[in-house]
Amino acid sequence: MTARPHCVLVVLLLAGLSRFAVGNSNPGFVARITKKGLEYAQQYAVTILKQKLSTVSLPDLTGSFKMGWFGRVSYNFYNLKIHHFEIWNWNLHLLPNQHITVSLPNNDIFLGGNWKVKKAFIDLQGNFDLTVYSISISVSLNFGKDQSGRPTASVAQCSNSIGRVRVHISGSLSWILNLSHEGIENNIKRILQQKICEMIRQSTTSYLEPYLRTLPVTVMIDETASLEYRLVGAPQVTSEGLDTPFKGEFFNPIQPAPAPFGAPPMMLPPRHDHMIYLAISEYTFNTASWVYHKAGYMKVIIRNEHLRNLIKLAASESAKKWREQNLRPGCQLFKSTTLTTMASCFSNNFLPLLQQMPLNFSTLLHTSSFQMLVPQLARTYPNMEVELEASPESEPLLTFTPGNVTLSPVINIQAFVLLPNSSDHRPLFQLRANTSVSINVSVNSSRIVGSVTTGSELKLQLKQSSVSDINVELMETILNYYAFNIIYPALNAKLEEGFPLPLPRQIYLNNVELQIHKNFLLIGADIN
Incomplete structure (x- = not known):
């Protein structure tokens, strides 16, 4: 199934973005009115x-x-x-x-x-x-x-x-x-x-x-996923206030099915400073990942036209702002971390290639562009387009630990050459990519929004190849370069849209405080 790469990546990170009984009966979302x-x-x-x-x-x-x-x-x-x-x-x-x-x-x-x-x-x-x-x-x-x-x-x-x-x-x-x-x-x-x-x-x-009755029960996200906010139990009066447990689960409205994993228990801390507290389980985000993965929307086919769309999105003001705040020129990509210097990116072979690949480069996926990566490729398949197919090995799951939200997907990347005047795709090589991405989550008056923060580099491993030896290190550097300069900024532009909280009509949050606990996100706020 073909999908727009930036949309799937948005889903990946959004999906990867009280005490109750153990098991599937645990809520994915709890609202406490103090x-x-x-x-x-x-x-x-x-x-x-x-x-x-x-x-x-x-x-x-x-x-x-x-x-x-x-x-x-x-x-x-x-x-x-x-x-x-x-x-x-x-x-x-x-x-x-x-x-x-x-x-x-x-x-x-x-x-x-x-x-x-x-x-x-x-x-x-x-x-x-x-x-x-x-x-x-x-x-x-x-x-x-x-x-x-x-x-x-x-x-x-x-x-x-x-x-x-x-x-x-x-x-x-x-x-x-x-x-x-x-x-x-x-x-x-x-x-x-x-x-x-x-x-x-x-x-x-x-x-x-x-x-x-104005509380939403189902919120449609897109044609693939909806978010279910129905109650899984009656509101409970406690000494702290009124706790209301919601399902908090993404599902496919066309082919609904329960997620194969349950929500972990959440222990809300005894907080009283705000009028309302919203606890959102990592389960809620991970059911989104499962829905999109099951529907095939995490299988991304990347062609040159997709890259052009990504480049256009990466040129947006929010994407430029993200690059200015997070990237520095050269190989040390992030300002706020000491990643590997990637000295090989300035080798005699790669520096000329980087100079030929500005952000508006529109024919990256071409056998002539791969000659430094796979020298034999341009001779075997002269003047032909290359297609990349990427998909996670399983639904990528978010992990909530105190103060941190991380996503560590394992992605298979398959390269094909498109034969001219034919629908044939010849497999070239397959790579396994590992990375760890940190997510910064925030809340405005009615929505949860997110952004990608500094994380580890993309690490590649060659699984198989039908062509000559591949310069995996150079391929890794190129993919990191484009991920940091195009995909992440484009992704942040989409993450700013977020998804809505289950609030009654004409209710908005202010004086918002956000904390990340084990297994869940806690939002404290007043209402007006």
Whole structure:
């Protein structure tokens, strides 16, 4: 299968870029909302509750009372509205393996409306103001997951109490109603006690649950791979906060199949500084490597036209910046490391060849260009194009160790000559390439991005050859030269795109901190 080399290399490095049970049940991605984050969410929920209460119309209050010789008088309180809900206090309690309880003790509600009294030909009306003092609310939330793998939230318990109610009635002959204010106040108190928990449950159904449904379950990366973010278990309340385990697995949407390896366990450190912590297992990245390798997209056929595309990408501003920061002229390629000096690259044979191979060289893969590598080649196959086929021996896997992310692929490189006026490919030689690449991982407001940092050189070993002796050392130098000057800068230009984090809509990360632990990447952040 033919693929664009830089795209496959991007996949290679992206794919190669709490305590739970051992085995396949381990999540690939864990989101922990700390108590600090839950308190931030609680402030948002309280704001929604206040807005909701301000729009609620309470039912009309009707009744009657006896007024001496005047007989029975009927009254009606209508257009009852909550003007203001003054929240003075709130508390958040985490009950491990149970639920989260939010308490709002000793708060006040201010209401108002109109009243009307009718007795025979007498028709009186006016308005009133009512204050509810020392109202306390306690709500417990349970968390679960639905069939689609998204989190759910429901009200497990709700209770409230009201200290006292005071009503002030104004208007024509309002003293008539003031004679029976105690009964009116008790009636209003009873109705409010019924309504408050009802409104909280409605708010959970109308606001919180639809918001949780905005969490992505599947993110399409390209036509070959999608990323699965469904929950593998219900969110768990702990003493540290709320842990939510996600699958965190790449899969082929056309031919889905489970990865042949499981996710390692992750032990999240007890951190509380940020609102949210995201733990991303090396398993997530390595399932991407497995998917693309199985689909054949890591088998790269490199021709001259591919090199021209790579050269164009390497000329981009981000690629130039990478070369300026990481490379120095001559054979000591990296500024920040003491690699081998590669003295042979300045031998009498190779220096002229390097001078003939600027970054815009477009016919590198040609038998005439290989005459210093394989002297017999140009004579046996004069003026013919050469094709390289590269593929890893197995899916290359990322390794996470404290402070480091490395990728150590083993790649087979097969060279063919393309016979003119024919579809025949004649095998020339096969090389095995070993290298170790370090990956620098970072996070922006909504995506994980990466870049290639200094690593070891590409080391070649001749596996077989159908032509004369090959100058493997010279071939190694040329491939390193082009890898460092073209492939790595082009790769970094693509790695800057990254892949998205499973965040609800309109949520972005700030004050981001990133740590690399054994088996996983830990991101601490606040949200806004």
